[in-house]
Amino acid sequence: MNEQIQLIASRIKELRKISGLSAESFANELNIETDLFLNYESGNTDIPVGFLLKVAHRFNLDLSALLMGDEPKLRVYSVVRKGKGLNVDRRKQYRYESLAYNFIHKKAEPFIVTVEPQADGIPLEFNSHPGQEFNHVLEGTLLVVVDKHEIVLNEGDSVYFDSGYLHAMKALNGCKARFLAVIA
Numbered sequence: 001m002n003e004q005i006q007l008i009a010s011r012i013k014e015l016r017k018i019s020g021l022s023a024e025s026f027a028n029e030l031n032i033e034t035d036l037f038l039n040y041e042s043g044n045t046d047i048p049v050g051f052l053l054k055v056a057h058r059f060n061l062d063l064s065a066l067l068m069g070d071e072p073k074l075r076v077y078s079v080v081r082k083g084k085g086l087n088v089d090r091r092k093q094y095r096y097e098s099l100a101y102n103f104i105h106k107k108a109e110p111f112i113v114t115v116e117p118q119a120d121g122i123p124l125e126f127n128s129h130p131g132q133e134f135n136h137v138l139e140g141t142l143l144v145v146v147d148k149h150e151i152v153l154n155e156g157d158s159v160y161f162d163s164g165y166l167h168a169m170k171a172l173n174g175c176k177a178r179f180l181a182v183i184a
Helices: 003-018 023-029 034-042 049-058 063-068
Strands: 086-088 094-098 109-115 132-139 142-146 149-153 158-162 167-171 177-183
Touching: 003 034, 003 049, 003 063, 023 034, 049 063, 063 086, 063 094, 109 167, 132 142, 142 158, 149 158, 167 177
Parallel strands: none
Antiparallel strands: 086 094, 094 109, 109 177, 132 158, 132 177, 142 149, 142 167
């Protein structure tokens, strides 16, 4: 796995140990299998953003602190220039660019997400996390599945949903899709 995943995994493990939690009890608290948790914590498996949000929320951290190892500092406003957001490459099919990584005590996490097209027959990877999510398609066509409901979004379309339900996205028509995601 890449170095960024290893660093994030070690931060998760350190937070868990400092808090006196066993891997089993923390996995149970996060509602995932212990083996999967241990794979995330060892850095042997890509770590979904939904899982990272749960960990950050559990320890009352900004997601940026978990990703970068440093707390954000800006309090009044934050500007992120085009293409200069914090890249969060968590999974092969999704690429996240954090748009407010340097603002402290955010009430929402905004990202530009790029979904690469996948060959037919590759199963969707579902995740869930506490809160709500807003997605607005900037480019391409996106299939969004929320709690078994399939929604096709074209450029300019949006969806808002309870992200506690299992959800997944897939780029359609053999082209990448880009969307603004705001997770609160």
